[in-house]
Amino acid sequence: MATVTAQAWPFLVARGRRAGYRTLLMPQPFLAEGDAALLENNVQPSGVPDRPEVLNLTTRMGRAISVVHATHRLTAADLGQADDPKDEHGRPLHLLYGYVRPRGTRVEPDPADLRTARATALEVYRRFLDDEANFTTGAGQPFPLRTSLRTPAESRPAPGAAPRWRPSLRVVLAATLALLCIVFLLFTLTILGDTPTPPKPECVIEAGTTDCPTPTPTGSSTAQKRMVGGTSSARK
Amino acid sequence: MEIAIVITLAAGVVKGLAWLRQRLRRRRTEGGVPLGQASIDSAVPTFRIVSLGLQGAGKTLLLASMFHELQAPTRQSYYLSAAPADVAKLTEWFATMADTTDPGGWPAGTTLSETRRFAFTVKTRTADSVHDILRLDYLEYAGELLTRTDPAGAERQAELFAQVQSADAVLGILDGQRIRQHLDGEARGWAELDRTLNILIPHMMNITCPISFVLTKWDLLADLHEDEDTRLARVRDLLMANDHFRALVNTHGTQRVVRLIPVSAVGRGFATIDQHGHVVKVPSAQAQPTYADVPLSAVVPDVFDQAEMRLHEEFTADLDEEIRQWTRRTPLERLSSAATLAGQSAGRALLQYIGTPAVTVMGDVMMGMFLDSRRRRADTEEAQVDRQVNQAERRVQEFLHARRRVLRDMRGKPDQLEGRLPSSRLTAGL
Known part of the structure; x- marks a missing residue:
C-alpha cells in the first residue's frame, strides 16, 4: 500500500475562567491565510472525553483538510491545582483540541498524534489562563504525523496483493452507451418494420x-x- | 333507435367515469387530509424567539428548564413538542444540571460551533385530537458572540444581529449572579451588569417586537429579603436606575407591557455559592425550576396579537379556497349531469319507440322511478357535501377554540406572576 508521512498542525479552541470560547492555537497556515474562524466555527465538542473524531473541511483557499479533534475536560492534575478548574460561573472547562492534516482516505488516527496535540494544547492553555485578557492566538507549528495517510491518488493495490476488480467510471459509461445503442437499434428496426414498404x-x-x-x-x-x-x- | 342506444351507452360511460372520480374523491377525503385541515395547518404561525444574553448568563439552562416545564400539559392546556434530537439534547442538559452527584457538573457552555435553532411546536389536546397551535423557532448560541471584537468572530456576530433584528420576540437575559455580586459589594458584579446592559440595550432599542427581561439564577438572590416581591423590587430599582435601561423600558412600554421575570432553572435551595464564588450544587437537592415557563408565555401572546389580523385574513382566504376547490364540480361531473339528462330523454324515446301502450305505461312508471332515483342520488351527493363542509366547520371551530384556550392560558401565566410579584411589571403599557 502506498502511504505518505505528512505533517500535522495542532490547534486549540477553549474558554477561560472569564473569557469566552475562542481559538487559542491555530495552525500556522490558517493564520497566514486569514482563516482564523474555521475551526471554532466547525469543531463541536464530543460527549465522550478524548475520543478522536475526524471532520473534513475545505479552507477558504480551497485546501482539503481533515481535522482530528477531541474534547478534554480539564482536571486539577492538568493545571497542577488542588481542585478541578472552573469558569467564574462554576462550569467545568473543556478543551477542544486536535490537529489538522491534509485530507486522506480511510485512516484511523494514531493515538500518539492526538497525545502530541493535547500536550501542545495544554501548554498553550496554561499560558492563556495566566493572562486571559491579553492572550493572543498562537501559531501551531507542524509536527510529523505518525498516522499513515493514503491519499486518493495513491490508493493503488500494493505489489503482490490480489488485484480487486472495480469498474471505472469510463467502463460504466461505455457500457451504458453500448446499451443505449442496442436499444436505439431495436427501436429503429421495430419502427422500420412497421412502415409499409413500397x-x-x-x-x-x-x-x-x-x-x-x-x-x-x-x-x-x-x-x-x-x-x-x-x-x-x-x-x- | 340507434341514436338513442348510442346516447344511452355514452351516458353510461360518462356516468361510470364520474362515479369513479367520486369514489376517488371520497377515498381521498376519508383516508387523507379531511376538509379544512390543510387551512388549519397553514394557519399555524412560526414565531422566532431570540434570547439576548452574555456567556454564562444562563440562556442554555433557561431553555432546558423551560422545555422541562412545558413538555407536558401539567399546569396549562398546552405543551411543547420538539424533534427527537432536540429533545435528547435538552433532556441531557437538564439531567446534567439536575444531577447532584457531581457538584460542579453544570452543562458546559455553548460553543461557537453549537449555534443552532430549536424548533418547538406548541400543541394542545382536545377530546379526540391534538392541535398544533403555533411553532417557536428558538435560537441557541454562544453568548461570547455578543462581545467578540476580532475579525474571526465578525461574520457570526453579524448573523446573530440579523437574527435579532428579524425576531418576533426578544428576551433580554440578565445574570442574577452578577446582581448578587453587586449587592454583595463586589465591584465586578456591577461592572459585568453594566457591560451586559450596554451590549443589550442598543440592539433592543432598534427592534419593535415584544420584549421581556428575564432575571436568571433567581434562587441565588433568595436571602436578600424574605419577601419575594421586595427582593424583585430591589432588583427592579437597581436596573431602572440605569438611564439607558429606563429609556429602553419606557420606549417599549408605550406599546405593551414590559416585564422583568425572575427565573430559576433549578429552584431555591438547589445551589449555593462557594468560597471561590462558584455556583455549586447542594448534595441531594432536587431541581424544581421556578417561573421557567413564564418568559415564553409573556411574549408569545403579544406576538400573536401583533400578527392576528394578518393570520385571520390568511386563514379565512385559505379556508374559502379549500372549500371552493372541494365543492367545485369538475367538467367531467358537469358532463355527467348532462349525460344523465340525455340518458333520461333517450330512455323515454326508446320506450316510446317500442310503442305498445302497456310498455309505454310501464316505461313511464320505470322512468319515474329512474328519475326519482336520480333525484335521490343527487340529494345524497349534496348531503354528503353538506356533511363534509359541516364537519370542516366543526373542525375549524374546534381549532379556533383550542387556540383561544392556549392563548388564554399563556396570558394567564404572566398575570399570575404579576399577582404574586407586582414588581415584575416594569411599565404599564397601553
Missing part, C-alpha cells in the same frame, strides 16, 4: 408503351399503374 412493380414498361403487358383488375394495380406511368412520363 410494393415491387409487378410489370416492366417497355419502351414506347405506357401500359403493362398484363394489366390486373385490382385497385392496387391501378395505383401501381398510375405511379409507374408517372415515372415513365418523367423519363420522357
Whole structure:
C-alpha cells in the first residue's frame, strides 16, 4: 500500500475562567491565510472525553483538510491545582483540541498524534489562563504525523496483493452507451418494420408503351399503374 | 333507435367515469387530509424567539428548564413538542444540571460551533385530537458572540444581529449572579451588569417586537429579603436606575407591557455559592425550576396579537379556497349531469319507440322511478357535501377554540406572576 508521512498542525479552541470560547492555537497556515474562524466555527465538542473524531473541511483557499479533534475536560492534575478548574460561573472547562492534516482516505488516527496535540494544547492553555485578557492566538507549528495517510491518488493495490476488480467510471459509461445503442437499434428496426414498404412493380414498361403487358383488375394495380406511368412520363 | 342506444351507452360511460372520480374523491377525503385541515395547518404561525444574553448568563439552562416545564400539559392546556434530537439534547442538559452527584457538573457552555435553532411546536389536546397551535423557532448560541471584537468572530456576530433584528420576540437575559455580586459589594458584579446592559440595550432599542427581561439564577438572590416581591423590587430599582435601561423600558412600554421575570432553572435551595464564588450544587437537592415557563408565555401572546389580523385574513382566504376547490364540480361531473339528462330523454324515446301502450305505461312508471332515483342520488351527493363542509366547520371551530384556550392560558401565566410579584411589571403599557 502506498502511504505518505505528512505533517500535522495542532490547534486549540477553549474558554477561560472569564473569557469566552475562542481559538487559542491555530495552525500556522490558517493564520497566514486569514482563516482564523474555521475551526471554532466547525469543531463541536464530543460527549465522550478524548475520543478522536475526524471532520473534513475545505479552507477558504480551497485546501482539503481533515481535522482530528477531541474534547478534554480539564482536571486539577492538568493545571497542577488542588481542585478541578472552573469558569467564574462554576462550569467545568473543556478543551477542544486536535490537529489538522491534509485530507486522506480511510485512516484511523494514531493515538500518539492526538497525545502530541493535547500536550501542545495544554501548554498553550496554561499560558492563556495566566493572562486571559491579553492572550493572543498562537501559531501551531507542524509536527510529523505518525498516522499513515493514503491519499486518493495513491490508493493503488500494493505489489503482490490480489488485484480487486472495480469498474471505472469510463467502463460504466461505455457500457451504458453500448446499451443505449442496442436499444436505439431495436427501436429503429421495430419502427422500420412497421412502415409499409413500397410494393415491387409487378410489370416492366417497355419502351414506347405506357401500359403493362398484363394489366390486373385490382385497385392496387391501378395505383401501381398510375405511379409507374408517372415515372415513365418523367423519363420522357 | 340507434341514436338513442348510442346516447344511452355514452351516458353510461360518462356516468361510470364520474362515479369513479367520486369514489376517488371520497377515498381521498376519508383516508387523507379531511376538509379544512390543510387551512388549519397553514394557519399555524412560526414565531422566532431570540434570547439576548452574555456567556454564562444562563440562556442554555433557561431553555432546558423551560422545555422541562412545558413538555407536558401539567399546569396549562398546552405543551411543547420538539424533534427527537432536540429533545435528547435538552433532556441531557437538564439531567446534567439536575444531577447532584457531581457538584460542579453544570452543562458546559455553548460553543461557537453549537449555534443552532430549536424548533418547538406548541400543541394542545382536545377530546379526540391534538392541535398544533403555533411553532417557536428558538435560537441557541454562544453568548461570547455578543462581545467578540476580532475579525474571526465578525461574520457570526453579524448573523446573530440579523437574527435579532428579524425576531418576533426578544428576551433580554440578565445574570442574577452578577446582581448578587453587586449587592454583595463586589465591584465586578456591577461592572459585568453594566457591560451586559450596554451590549443589550442598543440592539433592543432598534427592534419593535415584544420584549421581556428575564432575571436568571433567581434562587441565588433568595436571602436578600424574605419577601419575594421586595427582593424583585430591589432588583427592579437597581436596573431602572440605569438611564439607558429606563429609556429602553419606557420606549417599549408605550406599546405593551414590559416585564422583568425572575427565573430559576433549578429552584431555591438547589445551589449555593462557594468560597471561590462558584455556583455549586447542594448534595441531594432536587431541581424544581421556578417561573421557567413564564418568559415564553409573556411574549408569545403579544406576538400573536401583533400578527392576528394578518393570520385571520390568511386563514379565512385559505379556508374559502379549500372549500371552493372541494365543492367545485369538475367538467367531467358537469358532463355527467348532462349525460344523465340525455340518458333520461333517450330512455323515454326508446320506450316510446317500442310503442305498445302497456310498455309505454310501464316505461313511464320505470322512468319515474329512474328519475326519482336520480333525484335521490343527487340529494345524497349534496348531503354528503353538506356533511363534509359541516364537519370542516366543526373542525375549524374546534381549532379556533383550542387556540383561544392556549392563548388564554399563556396570558394567564404572566398575570399570575404579576399577582404574586407586582414588581415584575416594569411599565404599564397601553
